[in-house]
Amino acid sequence: MTISTTVIALAAHAGLADVNHDGAVTAADITAVYDVMLGNYNGYIITADVNRDGVVTAADITLIYNVMLGIVSDPEPQQPVVVAYCPYYAGNRLPDPFIVTHINYAFAEVYVQNGIYQRFKLQDDGNTSILLQLVAFKHDNPDLKICLSFSHTVTNSDNYQDGGFSAIAASDDNRRRFALDCLAFCQQWGIDGIDLDWEFPGLSWSGAACNPAIDTQNHVLLMKQLRETLGARYLLTFAGYVMDKQVTAGGYKYIDIAAVEPYVNFVNLMTYDMDAAPHFHSAISHPASYWDCQRAINAYQQAGFPMNKIVLGIPFYVRHAWDGANSVIDYRQLASLPSEYNIDNWSNAASTPYVTLNGVFFGSYDNARSIAIKGQWAREQGLRGLMYWECSEDDDNRTLANAVWNAVMSDKGF
Numbered sequence: 001m002t003i004s005t006t007v008i009a010l011a012a013h014a015g016l017a018d019v020n021h022d023g024a025v026t027a028a029d030i031t032a033v034y035d036v037m038l039g040n041y042n043g044y045i046i047t048a049d050v051n052r053d054g055v056v057t058a059a060d061i062t063l064i065y066n067v068m069l070g071i072v073s074d075p076e077p078q079q080p081v082v083v084a085y086c087p088y089y090a091g092n093r094l095p096d097p098f099i100v101t102h103i104n105y106a107f108a109e110v111y112v113q114n115g116i117y118q119r120f121k122l123q124d125d126g127n128t129s130i131l132l133q134l135v136a137f138k139h140d141n142p143d144l145k146i147c148l149s150f151s152h153t154v155t156n157s158d159n160y161q162d163g164g165f166s167a168i169a170a171s172d173d174n175r176r177r178f179a180l181d182c183l184a185f186c187q188q189w190g191i192d193g194i195d196l197d198w199e200f201p202g203l204s205w206s207g208a209a210c211n212p213a214i215d216t217q218n219h220v221l222l223m224k225q226l227r228e229t230l231g232a233r234y235l236l237t238f239a240g241y242v243m244d245k246q247v248t249a250g251g252y253k254y255i256d257i258a259a260v261e262p263y264v265n266f267v268n269l270m271t272y273d274m275d276a277a278p279h280f281h282s283a284i285s286h287p288a289s290y291w292d293c294q295r296a297i298n299a300y301q302q303a304g305f306p307m308n309k310i311v312l313g314i315p316f317y318v319r320h321a322w323d324g325a326n327s328v329i330d331y332r333q334l335a336s337l338p339s340e341y342n343i344d345n346w347s348n349a350a351s352t353p354y355v356t357l358n359g360v361f362f363g364s365y366d367n368a369r370s371i372a373i374k375g376q377w378a379r380e381q382g383l384r385g386l387m388y389w390e391c392s393e394d395d396d397n398r399t400l401a402n403a404v405w406n407a408v409m410s411d412k413g414f
Contacts, residue, residue, distance in 0.1 A: 080414035082405055083268055083311055083387030085149065086134060088124040093392035097137035097144050099405035104195045104237075104268070105131050106390065107151035110178070112163040117174040120181060123155050135189055147235055148185060149195040152208040165198040166209045169218035178222075179229035186234050193235025194226060195268065200241060202253035212251035220259040227263040240267040242274060242296035244303045257303040264309070268387045271296050272315035280364040281319035283350035284377055293374070297381055307382035314371060314386055316393035316400050318355055320363035329355070330393035331365060331400055351377075368403035375407025379414050 083102040084095040095103050111118040122128060131148075138144050154161050168174040182194045199205065201215035226236055238260070245256045272282040274291040285294040293312065300310055318329040334343045334355070342356045347364075351373045354364040366374070375386060385408045394400045408414050 080408050081266065081311055081385035081387075082408050083385070084401065085268075085388065085390040086130065087390050087392065088122065088127065088130055090130060090390070090392040093394070094130070094133060095137075095391045096398060096401060097141045099398070099401055100144070101385070102145040102147060102192075102235075102387075103134050103137070104147045104149040104387075105134055106149040107153070107197070108148055109151055109154055109156060109159060110164060110168060111159055112167050115163050115167045115171075117168045117171075117178050120150070120178070120185075121156060121159070123151070125156050125158070131189070135191060138190070145192040145235060146189075147193040147195045147237065148182075148189075148191060149197050149239070152198050152200075153206045161207050161209065164208045165222070166201070166211050166215050166218075169198075169201075169222040170211070170214060175222050175225040176229070179225045182226060183229050183234070186230070193237065193265075194230065195235075195237045195239065196223065196226065197239040198222075199239055199270070200254060202245075202248060202251060210253075212248050212253055214251070216245050216252040216254065216256050217259075220256055220263075223260050223263045235265045237264055237266055237268055240269045240300075242269065242271060242291050242299065244299050257300055257305050261303075261305050261309070266309040266311050266384050267300075267305070268311050269296060269300070269313050270389075271313040272389065273319055276319055276321050277363050278361045280347065280350040280352055280354065282315050282364065282366055283347075283352055284374060286347075286350040289350075293377075297383075308384050310381075310383045311385050311387045312374065312378045312383055314366050314374065314388040314400070314404060316366070316388050316390060318363040318365040320355075329363070329365075331367075332393060332395040334365075335395070366400070368399055371400065371403040371407050375404075375413065378407075379412075383414075385414055 079101075081101045082099070083104060084100045085104045085106050086095055087106045097103075107123050108120045109123055110120045122131065134146050138146065150165075152164055154164075168178050185191075186193065198219060200210075201219040202210055202212040204210045223236065223238070230236055238255070240257070241254050243254055244258075245252045245254045271293045274283075274296075275281050275289040279289040280286050280292075281289070283289055283292045285292050297307075297310065301307065316331045318331075318334070319327075320329070321327045329337070334341075337343065337355075340358050341362065342359075343353070345354045345356055346352075346369075347354060350364065352364050352370045353367050355362040371386075378386060386404050388400065388404055391401065406413070
């Protein structure tokens, strides 16, 4: 079904569906729009091609209908974003509130006993000192958005792994009570939303429970419940893996990109740790690496995820290996490495720098040069902006943070 685009423009992401032009979206408006999309009524001609791909798909219809019902909303569909993750261990290495648009405080963790959600608490055993400082930044920069990020990990001394998000998402009551606690936290602290980092449904990671038969589907239900509870006022984002859901033994692993899209403002795409030495872990495109930024973007695009809801991830560290000594080296530590390390190598193929140890490839990373290149590439793809993990790994001059800001917000930016 194709719908003409000449009489009434329906700005789906902003919820503008006032067919009768009476100042409100009423049941009559919803009925009229829905009938037009179903082909039952031709009295109104409506632009409903949300993804701007030339056709009105089932995903378009679902999103518009959810917008009109108030289930989902994107209040800033075109505003470019710079997202900084700030962990509880950042100390005095906090983001500069004037060179970011969003700060995600990392992390809170959930408490589950016998499959029943109990509560959540900030990591570092509930220490609120960093979060207090981040919230205070909003007085200096009222446009700054602060979100609370959730981890699947357990670090608090009074908590233990007992089902985690896999258990929470499996129950209507668990999902509802968790979402209500998120809403109450946002209201109490005056923050702007929730960033859910259950990164790998259907896959055990850091000891977290998983159930491939139901996790991927239940993750969508959890995000839907969060959107319904948080409403349009609060942001809802997630840290996204670089692949769509994948078949695995007993079901699926990872996130169902297409199914979760209607409920989120944008995804913070984890385009790093996509490989380890001797390969590049954050290349725009490199065939030798297990995965790269281009393949990640392709996966989301093929799933129908709008490009302007993707925020490309930038690592502030060198990735050498997955375990062992010096598996990760922070960017701020590079200048003080012993002389047997050479940090000034550059790969034209990967468009990233890399470190060698005694002449042997040690690990890749991002610097100001590669960030500028990635910013231009992301802009050409129509992406929403850039994010980075994480602020405390930058040097004292905030070299990388400034590079990210300039890549997104300069005259040649997004």
